[in-house]
Amino acid sequence: MNLYLAERKPLYEGTKTLPAVNTLKLLMALMVVGIHLPFYGKSYVFDFLRIAVPVFFMISGYFLPNNKGQLSSKRILKAAKKIIMLIVVYNLVYLVWKFIRKGSISFSPLVAIVDGGGICEPLWYLTAYLWALACIYLFVKLKLDKLLFLLIPIGLAINLLMGTYSSLLFDVQPVFITTNWLNRNFFTVALPCIAIGIAVRLSQNFLRSNKLTLILILIFGIGLLCERYFILNQMPGDATGDISIFTIPLSLTVFVLAITNPKHESTISQWGVRHSTNIYLLHILIYSILGTAMLALSLPEQYIGYCIFPATILFTILVSNIGQRLKIIILNQFNKFKALKSASKS
Numbered sequence: 001m002n003l004y005l006a007e008r009k010p011l012y013e014g015t016k017t018l019p020a021v022n023t024l025k026l027l028m029a030l031m032v033v034g035i036h037l038p039f040y041g042k043s044y045v046f047d048f049l050r051i052a053v054p055v056f057f058m059i060s061g062y063f064l065p066n067n068k069g070q071l072s073s074k075r076i077l078k079a080a081k082k083i084i085m086l087i088v089v090y091n092l093v094y095l096v097w098k099f100i101r102k103g104s105i106s107f108s109p110l111v112a113i114v115d116g117g118g119i120c121e122p123l124w125y126l127t128a129y130l131w132a133l134a135c136i137y138l139f140v141k142l143k144l145d146k147l148l149f150l151l152i153p154i155g156l157a158i159n160l161l162m163g164t165y166s167s168l169l170f171d172v173q174p175v176f177i178t179t180n181w182l183n184r185n186f187f188t189v190a191l192p193c194i195a196i197g198i199a200v201r202l203s204q205n206f207l208r209s210n211k212l213t214l215i216l217i218l219i220f221g222i223g224l225l226c227e228r229y230f231i232l233n234q235m236p237g238d239a240t241g242d243i244s245i246f247t248i249p250l251s252l253t254v255f256v257l258a259i260t261n262p263k264h265e266s267t268i269s270q271w272g273v274r275h276s277t278n279i280y281l282l283h284i285l286i287y288s289i290l291g292t293a294m295l296a297l298s299l300p301e302q303y304i305g306y307c308i309f310p311a312t313i314l315f316t317i318l319v320s321n322i323g324q325r326l327k328i329i330i331l332n333q334f335n336k337f338k339a340l341k342s343a344s345k346s
Helices: 019-036 042-049 052-062 073-102 109-114 121-141 147-162 186-202 210-234 247-259 267-296 301-345
Strands: none
Touching: 019 042, 019 052, 019 121, 019 247, 019 267, 019 301, 042 210, 052 121, 052 186, 052 247, 073 121, 073 267, 121 147, 121 186, 121 267, 147 186, 186 247, 210 247, 267 301
């Protein structure tokens, strides 16, 4: 039942990079910041900001197979190790900040393992990605690869029905419907979107026309607006989900546009490689620090609202640069230590 055929020739080969995808990662990271931070006119674009997380999962899925378009347990484990490292590092960072602010640390290990957003909300992304990788690993080991694609409609349907469209099923929403975990988890978001990314990798022979992709982006974008303002607003109760019917199609077409874009390497795409992950995962920390400092200085609330978004971006990139430099220094010192150790043995 192995679906991944070796004769499929992916767009991404060996050391070849896709600069447009790296640029897209930077844009999506900024959109994630926009979801959590206040800025003028946010209400008009909020639903479009929601495509950021699905796009990130699709990008991860696209690069998960090897150059022959095959999934391997070794490659999945390698990706899982990176995610585990990120989970440990960023949870420790937010735990330290939580202790500095409140003087104590209280969190549920079970919530941290299952949800991932108990310490800091955006960290649910990492946990969901790790659980999705575990599921994909199991499917590969059992040679049930095709079933991954069956989970796309199942997972997304559950997300829509238990989230955005839950008011169609329940006159009075049950308490469990309001929990974010139902529409921010590995089964209803991460796994379906990663599977979509894998499917794009396998179906790239059809990805040729940028003009068609642009037309679809326009159609799905208009569809998302109509869905939000003309349909969802007519439902009894509040829509609690992150994903609407047009969210995933719009995410997919934006992702495909980047995959098929022949853009060359640029400063922006390099920023995407270096900073997108840190912007995604650090912006809440920077926002919290800046907000605390601005309130301590008794700055007007309006001033805080207008400047916090660009300030968070700039400071996050600054912290990311410092982290990158420290990482290089540490690795260089480690390599020197290994070389000296090898020389002493010989």
